[in-house]
Amino acid sequence: MSWTGQRRFIGEATGTQTMEGEIRASAEAALAAIAQSTEGRLKLGLRGAKAFRAFDAWMVVVSVNARTTEDTRRLWGAFPCTDEDTGRAAVLAVLDSTNRILERYLVARGPS
Secondary structure (H helix, E strand, O other), X not given: OEEOOOEXXXXXXXXXXXXXXXXXXXXXXXXXXXXXXXXXXOEEEEEEEEEEEEOOEEEEEEEEEEEOOOXXXXXXXXXXXXXXXXXXXXXXXXXXXXXXXXXXXXXXXXXX
């Protein structure tokens, strides 16, 4: 994940080699990268991640806990995908869930 082209954040996670395992690990890796970008000001946890078929297409939905010193919220995100691209869809669903609150917790830094 990169932010304004200046900084890159890498998250890692492991999981089983199943569709569910790939979705969960991809979502957890995305949350780890996002947490780096806020330098601990926003604590994120994956409540759940699931792919399901709706209207003849796959959809990945995630539920995320977001905690700050002031507040705790449950966030939801979703993203459509193909059968082969559920991991990418899980990452984009996480970004969808966090995009409404993330900006105020990002730590801005000028070029090094």
